[in-house]
């Protein structure tokens with residue numbers, strides 16, 4: 001597992017990118033943590049928002065500022081992402097602040113693959129909608145939305161950080177499958193015009 | 197195709213995002229139960245044509261279990277409700293009674 005334990009961890013696909021009618025790109029490594037427990041607990045909220053510097057997200061939302069994000073995963077789970085440079089410091093801080101045994105955290109930085117879709121807003125939404133049974137229209141999935149679903153055969157989560165951009169995470173073990181799926185969905189000539 | 201509203205995360209999804217966990221509201225008999233009760237728990241399931249109550253899991257979403265009431269013929273979904281109950285909520289039953297007068301499912305009517 002040298003790619004995970006070496007001095008400079010690498011992403012699953014080495015930053016692969018595909019130029020289709022939407023650009024599909026593997027995102028650089030981020031620090032990524034799962035926080036689990038009572039989301040109304042002060043210690044839980046403070047741990048997540050304190051590290052990320054963003055507000056607590058509501059149900060189905062992601063609060064974000066560039067690489068810093070807190071996303072609502074389920075009634076008892078948050079996803080926290082930070083710049084990779086802050087990984088070690090964040091681990092120490094989570095250890096220190098989440099001492100209550102009913103509040104748990106796990107480092108999932110290297111359990112995930114992370115992609116972005118960028119281009120015209122309607123086209124980006126369409127590529128995502130080709131692969132997941134989700135309504136990605138601007139009304140149903142506005143900026144700041146976070147949605148767990150499946151991307152063809154694999155579990156995936158989608159969020160909309162800005163118009164013309166959707167980001168996706170899935171398990172690292174299916175990174176290649178996910179990248180090929182996304183690239184195929186973005187293949188020039190396969191435009192549908194769903195959200196045109 | 198079924199459209200289910202997950203009561204745990206608030207998302208509306210279609211059925212491939214979920215997994216059906218079989219009949220709802222089954223009393224799980226323990227080692228102290230008699231043979232008839234245990235047999236009933238272990239093997240006897242209804243397979244109705246019409247109103248049915250089931251357990252579902254939002255497997256590709258929030259991961260939580262919940263209950264759903266639906267019609268197995270028309271695929272109408274009457275509603276979903278939390279897993280932490282042994283009986284459907286009365287307001288949901290009212291809705292089903294209005295749409296399917298005289299329906300009966302186990303001891304629920």
Ligand SMILES: [Zn+2]
Pocket residue numbers: 202203204205206207254257258259260
């Ligand atoms: Zn759910």
